[in-house]
Amino acid sequence: MQYHFNDIEKKWQDYWAKHQTFKAENHSDKPKYYVLDMFPYPSGAGLHVGHPLGYIASDIYARYKRHKGFNVLHPQGYDSFGLPAEQYAIQTGQHPAVTTEDNIKTYRRQLDQIGFSFDWSREVRTSDPSYYKWTQWIFIQLFESWYNNDTNKAEHVETLISKFASEGNANVNAVCDDQIESFSALEWNNFSSEKQQEILLKYRLTYLAETEVNWCPALGTVLANDEIVNGVSERGGHPVVRKKMTQWSMRISAYAERLLQGLDTLDWTESLKESQRNWIGKSVGASVTFKLKNHDEVIDVFTTRPDTIFGVSFMTLAPEHELVSKITTPEQKTEVEAYIEATAKRSERDRMADVKTISGAFTGAYAEHPFTKEPIPIWIGDYVLAGYGTGAVMSVPCGDQRDYDFAKHFNIAIPNIFEGVDISEEAYGSKDNVIIANSDFLNGLNYKKASKLAIYELEKLGQGVGKTNYRLRDAVFSRQRYWGEPFPVYYVKGMPQMIHAKHLPITLPEVEKYLPTETGEPPLGNAIVWAWNTESNSVVSNDKINHTSIYPLELNTMPGWAGSSQYFNRYMDPHNDTEIFSQEAVNYWKQVDLYIGGSEHATGHLLYARFWQKFMFDKGLVPVDEFAKKLINQGMILGTSAFLNRLSIQVSYKGVGPSGYALEKIKRIDFPNYFISESWFKTPMARMSLNLKMREDFYQKILKKEDLKYLDEEIYLIGFFNENRIHVDVNLVDSSDELNIEKFKNHSLYREYKNSYFIFDNFKKFTVARDVEKMSKSKYNVVNPDAICEQYGADSLRLYEMFLGPLEQAKPWNTAGITGVHGFLKKFWKLYIGDNGLNITDTKPTADNLKTLHKTIKKVEEDIENFSFNTTVSTFMIACNELTAQKCTSRGILEPLLVLLSPYAPHIAEELWNQLGHNDSISTATFPKFDPSHLVESSKEYPISFNGKTKFTMELPLDLSKEAIEKAVMSHEKTIAQLEGRTPKKVIIVPGKIVNIVG
RNA sequence: GCUCAAGUGGCGGAAUUGGUAGACGCGCUGGAUUCAAAAUCCAGUUCUUCGGAGUGCGGGUUCGAUUCCCGCCUUGAGUACCA
Secondary structure, three states, rough: OOOOHHHHHHHHHHHHHHHHOOOOOOOOOOOOOEEEEEEOOOOOOOOOOOHHHHHHHHHHHHHHHOOOOOEEEEEOOEOOOOOHHHHHHHHHHHOHHHHHHHHHHHHHHHHHHHOOOHHHHHOOOOOHHHHHHHHHHHHHHEEEEEEEEOOOEEEEEHHHHHHHHOOOOOOOOOOOOOOOOOOOOOHHHHHOOOHHHHHHHHOEOOEEEEEEEEEEEOOOOEEEEEEOOOOOEEOOOOOOEEEEEEEEOOOOOHHHHHHHHHHOOOEHHHHHHHHHHHHHHHHEEEEEEEOOEEEEEEEEEEEEOHHHHHHHOOOEEEOOOHHHHHHHHHHHHHHHHHHHHHHOOOHHHHHHOOOOOOOOOOEEEEEOOOOOOOOEEEEEEEOOOOOOOEEEEEEOOOOOOOHHHHHHHOOOOOOEEOOOOOOOOOOOOOOOOOEEEEOOOHOOOOHHHHHHHHHHHHHHHEEEEEEEEEEOOOOOOOOOOOOOEEOOOOEEOOEEEEEHHHHOOOOOOOOOOOOOOOOOOOOHHOOOEEEEEOOEEEEEEEHHOOOOEEEEEEOOOHHHHHHHHHHHHOOOOOOOOOOOOHHHHHHOOOOOEEEOOHHHHOEEEOHHHHHHHHHHHHOOOOOOOOOEEEEEOOOOOOEEEEEEEOOOOOOOEEOOOOOEEEEEEEEEEEEEEHHHHHHHHEEOOOOOOOOHHHHHHHHHHHHHHHOOEEEEEEEEEEEEEEEOOOOEHHEEEEOOOOEEEHHHOHHHHHHOOOOOOEEEEOOOOEEEEEEEOOOHHHHHHOOEEEEEEEEHHHHHHHHHHHOOOOOOOOOEEHHHEEEHHHHHHHHHHHHHHEEEEEEEOOOOOOOOHHHHHHHHHHHHHHHHHHHHHHHHHHHHHHHHHHHHHHHOEHHHHHHHHHHHHOOOOHHHHHHHHOOOOOOOOOHHHHOOOHHHHHHHOOOHHHHHEOEEEEEEEEEEEOOOOOOHHHHHHOOHHHHHHOOOOOOOOOEEEEOOOOOEOOO
């Protein structure tokens, strides 16, 4: 009986679906384990072989945990709001919901055919109103919360309001807007309702504020920092500009310290934690206030080096700093204004690209040194960023290279305040090994002590305080898009009001077109039925907006990360209509035990989701404040792109110039119509045979450009190039890299090359060049898992993806290699089923059989625990080879072996399990227990090495004493031959390991 | 620039605590089977001047280093005038 994988796989996939084999219950006697994948965005292109890698790994782990007796939650869903469906809607008019539904169908079919053990009864879709109802609900909770620094957690705004009413805001220690006026209880109580709302908005965890945002005109929307790559949009590569807009923001900065500290408790990769640490960007230092000469205003700066305060020789403000216009002297006005104009013109991208150029202007104004009271000139320069700190720095050229360069460039003094340090060439930027000098009361102190004392003295003057700064900015939460969650928000007199949670969800309105309105409003501005009636508590038509109790609804929608910040909790109780999830469910599942996904979410999704989790923890909604205990980033599977080399050659030739002189020239000529076989370059061929047509082209090219007359035999080919190559679809190339020229010429993509010429190698072959790149449609190197499943089966695909290499590493895909694992499965099948049916007997296993089995159990278990899935596949192959050689038919061996294989190749395992006479699914069978007694050896093949180099091996009993081993080794003929009569200096014997003779 | 990760045959990779470097697979070579092909099976496959050499390069520790330490080079990823 043959291994008919297509039939077997279909049969068991249907069985699992019908019997709901992988449905997880929210209560069990077993311990719980939650395995989660980052859910996919269902794109129109479907899955390629790179996508399932992480899913296969998590599926193996989930199945393994079931064998180990855990109640496993392994859900899947779709992150189904997003830009591509909306772009498609703009182009075709098809509703994004329809596009999304189609794409999900394709995804589901592709996922099903790989045999994942997902509990599909818990599927969530972020674009489903029954799901985004709860995304909207969390938004309302955030709006109704503020961050209390005294209790170090989020609290309901009611507690804030009662504080204001009883004592004003003087003693409120909140994370809030920097520019907040102080008021007494009396003043608060006398404020108008609008005024009170305005003030509260500055404290809420989600708030409306005028922010400078990254505006992408081509997409008509705001982008988050992590949606911008090298100054252009991640999607589409469109230019991005800075623009001020009123936007919803999330006060993630309130959680900066907790997000940082929380990392230490997580079993995530160090590199990922490091990215988050960099993103949060904590720096400890001081805020210092400089008084101005002849002005009442002051300049606040943030510095990490208060110890260098006596090294300040100038101050630099960002050109956008609000004080610039106020303090600039009339004499400097022209220069400063010209500079501001010039920097405003330079885009963010230019400024980034051009770090080297030093520019700036003197304002003519002076600040006063807090201790020496000396005047300090105030400059502006674009190396100071308006968005970080206060947009102003105290410049210490001896201790900061940028200040140093600026000072050198503009001839500003560079006082040295470091003892015994040479600053004639560059600044001394290190905090270590410095002793402060020329600094009054700081002299002789190191960085730590001097900083502390400087802050103490500044505090006494009322001109400074120790401060910690974070780079983490509040997250902009509004998008000018259609296909996203609507806000549960309407506006009364311009102030945002939350719709009561009991009226959720506020579903997306229908619009006629998905573009921004003519007046530049977001696409929801096109909706006709999009106003809120506070009497009927329902969405009504816009045309009644001027009536009482009918108000405009928010036109923005939420960003992509909204839905993905709560899905992992919702899976615990996905159909709950009255709560986001029951306390019973969340207290049972608690948090994700294993989370697998791509590293591209390091500073986006993974940071925002942690923020929401901490907020929910503060609100008492979840029992733990980190949502994922362990996280693994799967590496990318790369594509092997194929390229056609376009011919370019370098020739030297002799000719006769216009005036009759002989000339020798070297010239490079491109032949865009000629393709040359890659194998040609590997052939050690010195000359190139130009065919007639080429020769003609060749002459024409040169003759046209240079008026020369040539002698045929004096043209020499001295070099060629294979740059200028074009991508060719990998499906037109066979496994030996040979191009199917016929197919290529008839392919619609390559119509323009229909009449091109092909230069073959000596063996009449035409091969393509290969290179490893990211797998993507635009590179024509995409391999579809459907084709692999059809030809080799899902079990082969699963095994091969794991076999390629370590899970976390990037690795190239090569379809040819799949025959290895496919061959293994066929051999494995034959171990159980021969030509005459089942091979299984009840014979007692031999010692060799048991040794193979238990060696395999041990290795497989260790490998899975260490996520070393690639080596497990090797282990299976070794076991299969050994048992085949041993002609093992014993049920006692082959039955437990099936359980070991089952997480990796579940279909074949189920089928053989069934053929062995089991009626239940193998998925709940107990994992075999390792028994070390079968691996005990009585002798060891000792490597005998001389000066550390192994020369031969020797079989010796393991219970031999050191002396006996030495005796046996030294009398061995090969030892004597190796020593050639010399006496060894030393003999190292490690029993059970090695013998090393040092001579 | 900074941070992190990684450099091992023709290729993907293995060696989990310092102890026989190259497991397993692909590819390649030869053979068996076949009218032939596919499939399958068997043998070989780091290099070598056959002494040896060899895990990016140069040092070090050790009886012994892919593994530990110091210095460098290269590649990939992230991040960037962050005061």
